[in-house]
Amino acid sequence: xxxxxxxxxxxxxDSVIHRLDPRVKLVATLIxxxxxxxxxxxxxYAFVALFLAICVALSRVPVxxxxxGLKPVMIILFITIAFNMLLTPGEILWQFGILKISQxxxxxxxxxxxxxTLLITxxxxxxxxxxxxxxxxxxxxxxxxxxxxRVPVHEIAMMMSIALRFIPILLEETDIIMKAQMAxxxxxxxxxxxxxxxxxVPLLVPLFVSAFRRANDLAMAMExxxxxxxxxxxxxxxxxxxxxDYVAYAVIWAxxxxxxxxxxxx
Numbered sequence: 001x002x003x004x005x006x007x008x009x010x011x012x013x014d015s016v017i018h019r020l021d022p023r024v025k026l027v028a029t030l031i032x033x034x035x036x037x038x039x040x041x042x043x044x045y046a047f048v049a050l051f052l053a054i055c056v057a058l059s060r061v062p063v064x065x066x067x068x069g070l071k072p073v074m075i076i077l078f079i080t081i082a083f084n085m086l087l088t089p090g091e092i093l094w095q096f097g098i099l100k101i102s103q104x105x106x107x108x109x110x111x112x113x114x115x116x117t118l119l120i121t122x123x124x125x126x127x128x129x130x131x132x133x134x135x136x137x138x139x140x141x142x143x144x145x146x147x148x149x150r151v152p153v154h155e156i157a158m159m160m161s162i163a164l165r166f167i168p169i170l171l172e173e174t175d176i177i178m179k180a181q182m183a184x185x186x187x188x189x190x191x192x193x194x195x196x197x198x199x200x201v202p203l204l205v206p207l208f209v210s211a212f213r214r215a216n217d218l219a220m221a222m223e224x225x226x227x228x229x230x231x232x233x234x235x236x237x238x239x240x241x242x243x244x245d246y247v248a249y250a251v252i253w254a255x256x257x258x259x260x261x262x263x264x265x266x
Contacts, residue, residue: 009168011128017059018129021245022138028252029126035259036115036122044262045114051255052122059129069124070117077113084109127164136161141239154229162218166211173210177203 017025032052039045056066090104127135140157147153178188181202188199 009128010131011061011065013060013129015058015060015129016244017055017125019244020129020248021239021241022130022134023142023239024241024245024248024252025126025130026135026138026142028248029123031252031256032122033119035256036118038256038259038263040111040263041266043266044259045111045118047258047262048118052118052125055122055125059125061125061128066121066124066128070120073116073120077116080112080116081109084112132161132164135164137235137237137239152229154233166214169214170207170211174203174207177206177210 032048035048039048056063085101085105085108086099088102088105088108090102092100093103093106094101130138136157139160140153143151143153143156178186182188186199186202188196
């Protein structure tokens with residue numbers, strides 16, 4: 001399960017999506033997320049899913065790799081669907097004691113599940129096709145106007161980059177700790193969901209110790225290299241827009257306009 005989490009991982013490939021400017025991908029992801037909440041009907045969600053499928057095909061990232069990233073959040077999806085179906089008032093479709101499923105609740109649960117699936121898949125596609133360094137540079141350039149009002153843009157971008165880099169490292173560390181404890185007789189697979197969650201508690205202490213140790217090593221390495229923030233720093237690879245980036249901007253804004261039209265007419 002731990003190895004199936006794809007958030008923060010980069011899939012190396014030479015595709016149109018990979019070659020886009022990171023600023024384009026950040027803006028496109030934001031517009032894509034907005035579009036998910038703009039549409040509110042089945043044709044709208046089908047249109048968003050079709051657009052996402054085209055982007056996945058253009059990125060050349062294997063579909064299995066993207067679907068694998070959804071497995072760790074399936075429990076969240078099921079809980080979301082259940083809570084929406086059972087707690088949303090409306091026309092009762094099924095009732096057993098205090099448990100009730102309404103037509104409105106079923107619709108709300110299905111809608112939320114679709115939104116979460118599309119949201120996670122689209123966001124994962126951005127991290128899979130963009131290196132952490134490029135994401136940091138893109139965010140810093142996009143937020144640069146905020147420096148005039150004393151917002152520490154460089155520090156925010158640096159924290160995001162470090163967080164993305166640490167996700168796969170901590171996942172690998174967790175996998176190593178789990179295997180070490182399983183070799184000593186620990187059981188993480190049997191039992192119900194509550195027993196499995198309780199069995200994971202012994203992982204927290206060594207995982208936190210490892211995380212703090214890595215954070216301390218990183219801080220010492222940055223101090224040893226005289227890191228003092230973004231003032232006066234230059235980029236080894238400055239970001240520069242190309243023709244394909246302007247085309248991508250036009251496509252994503254047209255996509256949002258189409259989603260708005262679908263919401264109005266349907």
